[in-house]
Amino acid sequence: MSGQAGKSIGVLVMSYGTPESLEGIEAYYTHIRRGNPPSAEQLEDLTSRYHSIVGGVFPLRENTNNQVAALQRTLDELAGAGTYVCYQGLKHAAPYIEDGVAAMAADGVKEAVGIVLTPQYSAMSVGGYMKRAQEEAEKHGIAFKAVREYHLHPELIDALKIRVTDGLERLGGAGSSDALVLFSAHSLPAKVLEMNDPYADQLLATSAAVAQAAGAENWQFTWQSAGQTGQPWLGPDILETLEKLAAEGVKSVLVTPVGFVSDHLEVLYDIDIEAKKFAEERGIRLERIRMLNDDPQYMAALAETVIEAVRGRNGG
Numbered sequence: 001m002s003g004q005a006g007k008s009i010g011v012l013v014m015s016y017g018t019p020e021s022l023e024g025i026e027a028y029y030t031h032i033r034r035g036n037p038p039s040a041e042q043l044e045d046l047t048s049r050y051h052s053i054v055g056g057v058f059p060l061r062e063n064t065n066n067q068v069a070a071l072q073r074t075l076d077e078l079a080g081a082g083t084y085v086c087y088q089g090l091k092h093a094a095p096y097i098e099d100g101v102a103a104m105a106a107d108g109v110k111e112a113v114g115i116v117l118t119p120q121y122s123a124m125s126v127g128g129y130m131k132r133a134q135e136e137a138e139k140h141g142i143a144f145k146a147v148r149e150y151h152l153h154p155e156l157i158d159a160l161k162i163r164v165t166d167g168l169e170r171l172g173g174a175g176s177s178d179a180l181v182l183f184s185a186h187s188l189p190a191k192v193l194e195m196n197d198p199y200a201d202q203l204l205a206t207s208a209a210v211a212q213a214a215g216a217e218n219w220q221f222t223w224q225s226a227g228q229t230g231q232p233w234l235g236p237d238i239l240e241t242l243e244k245l246a247a248e249g250v251k252s253v254l255v256t257p258v259g260f261v262s263d264h265l266e267v268l269y270d271i272d273i274e275a276k277k278f279a280e281e282r283g284i285r286l287e288r289i290r291m292l293n294d295d296p297q298y299m300a301a302l303a304e305t306v307i308e309a310v311r312g313r314n315g316g
């Protein structure tokens, strides 16, 4: 086929994915577990977490759709309409990564770049997305470039800085001496440390850059959302950290997720419900920054990173 998109550069925009409906949770969870169905208890636990979040049962789906549409508009503005065409590819739900690549191939795309909606690289997260995308692109004869990371892009740092400043204001102003900025990200199995993985360092680098830009001297980093796999995960977990902060007399905390870019379960449940309740029971007031979603500065960071990758400066 040689449609309009055939002359364009394909952009595979990849995200974690979320179920379509409550009935879809089991298949989604089974996919996350590499084909092993969850136990009845695990399924019930995850289903009840989806039931408790506000803002729609599966807000990640609409947020990802909005991000892909907004990135398309931003690329059109920066590079001219038709230069880039965005396709969505999800890790654990349809349209899967392979579906996105196949859709490009059907449109006649010959050259593509992949970017994941998370700023820091880990072999276990972004590396996994890219391997699947690369393999599918090869099958279709598409030349594929992968964006590894964009965790220090100035537009990303500035967008997060604005959110930290807003959050500190909600907690009583940046000058309020005990407001602590608690950066967080999804934990990974601790075996990533043996792989010399850049994930933890990149998360700390993002956190330090945002803290510095916001003038927040009082900050820490912690992990969140570890899975129950029987294996050790990176810690300390956010609940442990809050316990320790409470013992130290900290009274207010601004949770600042730096590896997540959308409102979704790990933010709306793990932070807004679970961590908030845990903190309040220990006398800590907990607020969270507004997530980036389709923030224009985040879209600029993505678009500029895509364009640079195509020019050969950030591609792999």
Ligand SMILES: CC1=C(CCC(=O)O)c2cc3nc(cc4[nH]c(cc5[nH]c(cc1n2)c(C)c5CCC(=O)O)c(CCC(=O)O)c4C)C(CCC(=O)O)=C3C
Residues within 6 Å of the ligand: 015, 016, 017, 018, 019, 029, 032, 033, 046, 058, 059, 060, 117, 118, 125, 126, 186, 187, 188, 189, 225, 226, 227, 228, 259, 260, 263, 264, 265, 266
């Ligand atoms: C690094 C990382 C990111 C950030 C980077 C990225 O965005 O890619 C991320 C994002 C997300 N993870 C999410 C949800 C879940 N993750 C799970 C399980 C797991 N995550 C892992 C890692 C990550 N996950 C891992 C190593 C597992 C263990 C299983 C395995 O080895 O693969 C499970 C299973 C049950 C549980 O453990 O809770 C769920 C439900 C949602 C929200 C979806 C929604 O709103 O619907 C989002 C954005």
Ligand SMILES: [Fe+2]
Residues within 6 Å of the ligand: 186
């Ligand atoms: Fe996850």
